[in-house]
Amino acid sequence: MNEFWEAKVKLQWAEPAKSYDVVIIGGGGHGLATAYYLATRHGITNVAVLEKGYIGGGNSGRNTTVIRSNYGIPEAVRFYERSVELYQGLEDETDRWIMHAAKGLFWLSHTEANRRAELARAAVNQAFGVKTEFVEPDEIARQVPGINMNPGGQFPITGATYHHGGATARHDRVNWALAEGAMRLGIDVIPGTEVTGMIFDGAKVVGVRTSRGDIAAGTVVSNAGGNVTQIADMAKVRLPIRTHPLQAFVTNHYETTFDPIVFSADLGFYISQTTRGEMLAGAHIDPQPSFSRRSQQVFMSEIAGRIVALFPFMSKLRVLRQWAGICDMSPDYSPIMGFTPTEGFLVNTGWGTWGFKAIPASGEGMAQLIATGTAPPLIAPFTLERFAGDRALADRGSAGTH
Amino acid sequence: MAMRITCPSCGPRSIEEWVYGEIPIVPDAITDPDERDVDRAFFHDNTEGDVTEAWFHLYGCRRWTTLTRHTG
Numbered sequence: 001m002n003e004f005w006e007a008k009v010k011l012q013w014a015e016p017a018k019s020y021d022v023v024i025i026g027g028g029g030h031g032l033a034t035a036y037y038l039a040t041r042h043g044i045t046n047v048a049v050l051e052k053g054y055i056g057g058g059n060s061g062r063n064t065t066v067i068r069s070n071y072g073i074p075e076a077v078r079f080y081e082r083s084v085e086l087y088q089g090l091e092d093e094t095d096r097w098i099m100h101a102a103k104g105l106f107w108l109s110h111t112e113a114n115r116r117a118e119l120a121r122a123a124v125n126q127a128f129g130v131k132t133e134f135v136e137p138d139e140i141a142r143q144v145p146g147i148n149m150n151p152g153g154q155f156p157i158t159g160a161t162y163h164h165g166g167a168t169a170r171h172d173r174v175n176w177a178l179a180e181g182a183m184r185l186g187i188d189v190i191p192g193t194e195v196t197g198m199i200f201d202g203a204k205v206v207g208v209r210t211s212r213g214d215i216a217a218g219t220v221v222s223n224a225g226g227n228v229t230q231i232a233d234m235a236k237v238r239l240p241i242r243t244h245p246l247q248a249f250v251t252n253h254y255e256t257t258f259d260p261i262v263f264s265a266d267l268g269f270y271i272s273q274t275t276r277g278e279m280l281a282g283a284h285i286d287p288q289p290s291f292s293r294r295s296q297q298v299f300m301s302e303i304a305g306r307i308v309a310l311f312p313f314m315s316k317l318r319v320l321r322q323w324a325g326i327c328d329m330s331p332d333y334s335p336i337m338g339f340t341p342t343e344g345f346l347v348n349t350g351w352g353t354w355g356f357k358a359i360p361a362s363g364e365g366m367a368q369l370i371a372t373g374t375a376p377p378l379i380a381p382f383t384l385e386r387f388a389g390d391r392a393l394a395d396r397g398s399a400g401t402h
Numbered sequence: 403m404a405m406r407i408t409c410p411s412c413g414p415r416s417i418e419e420w421v422y423g424e425i426p427i428v429p430d431a432i433t434d435p436d437e438r439d440v441d442r443a444f445f446h447d448n449t450e451g452d453v454t455e456a457w458f459h460l461y462g463c464r465r466w467t468t469l470t471r472h473t474g
Contacts, residue, residue: 229446230450238445239445239446240445242448243448289424289453290473298416331444387440387444387445
């Protein structure tokens with residue numbers, strides 16, 4: 001099955017040309033989605049996607065593949081719900097299997113304060129047409145297999161929201177489907193090409209310098225993850241970003257089906273089961289900034305203890321793989337999409353620990369912004385100017401565990 | 403191997419005992435006082451390399467120390 005489907009995907013890497021209408025820096029999900037929607041929705045195909053390493057090798061290949069829209073502020077609920085919809089249609093649209101699996105998601109509360117926060121989340125979600133409902137502890141005990149309802153006495157479960165739209169998809173396949181869809185319409189996807197500087201005409205960016213020569217561009221868009229501050233520096237743009245590693249792991253095969261995705265913000269982790277049967281766990285970001293992708297034993301022992309408290313069956317499993325990605329944390333835990341003070345240079349960043357779920361909606365929105373010069377309403381609030389303008393979109397309580 | 407920080411009063415201690423603190427540096431090029439406030443509140447150098455920062459020894463002597471750390 002796998003070999004059959006993967007043989008169908010036709011990826012043909014391009015050589016860089018001298019000039020493009022649009023140059024996208026970063027060949028991960030967000031960069032490829034921007035290219036894909038530029039081609040499919042706006043007919044703009046004189047586009048290059050430049051990737052320093054290999055396609056999907058950054059955070060697009062290091063996330064924990066959760067798709068959801070149970071956010072806490074109207075701007076975010078609308079935006080992520082669009083992404084959930086686009087993901088649901090992505091297999092039909094690209095004719096590629098992205099292993100999209102509707103799972104449902106429990107977001108647990110362990111205190112009275114967080115019980116109120118979850119009641120509020122359900123209300124905000126429902127107001128914007130997102131199916132999220134509050135569930136009482138007895139219902140959680142029935143629906144979540146193997147859960148310990150009173151872990152250690154310290155974190156009793158006081159309730160949860162159940163988000164019907166919670167889903168997962170195979171991240172590599174999402175990258176490949178979008179890359180292939182863009183290539184089919186003539187977009188150049190160019191791995192192994194590092195951007196080393198910007199070409200200016202006065203104060204305007206008119207191209208990029210790369211490890212494989214200069215490339216002229218009508219518009220340059222940074223979709224870089226992790227090193228976006230360094231890319232923006234080249235364009236003389238200062239960002240409100242701090243880069244923190246986030247570590248995750250999968251266990252060996254667990255023979256029992258574990259349907260839902262379960263978040264515990266108080267205990268600082270979330271788990272789901274992959275299609276291979278592994279239990280996948282993610283945790284909070286490291287508290288200090290770092291660009292390191294090393295895994296740490298101290299992280300493992302701490303987070304394993306918390307997970308076992310809530311899910312005692314996990315103590316029988318062993319860690320199979322452990323990895324880290326580096327997250328662009330924004331001050332208000334919301335993304336940053338759109339124009340910058342430097343003409344000709346756009347950013348799509350601030351995806352922190354919540355980027356994978358937003359891939360199609362950010363690609364669609366950024367493509368429309370590039371094609372028309374106007375930000376569509378769904379992404380318009382997420383500007384870089386919002387910090388100076390006192391319009392920050394604080395939504396830390398929805399960013400997951402961080 | 404967990405990262406260790408050397409405390410002036412307690413010696414080398416595991417990072418779990420410490421709380422990170424950024425020392426915000428507003429670029430000299432920003433001169434307008436309001437813009438400097440915005441920069442101090444939200445914006446970061448986010449350097450990949452040696453960074454001078456403050457750490458608080460919360461589960462120890464409860465004193466601040468400054469140190470240089472490589473973020474790579």
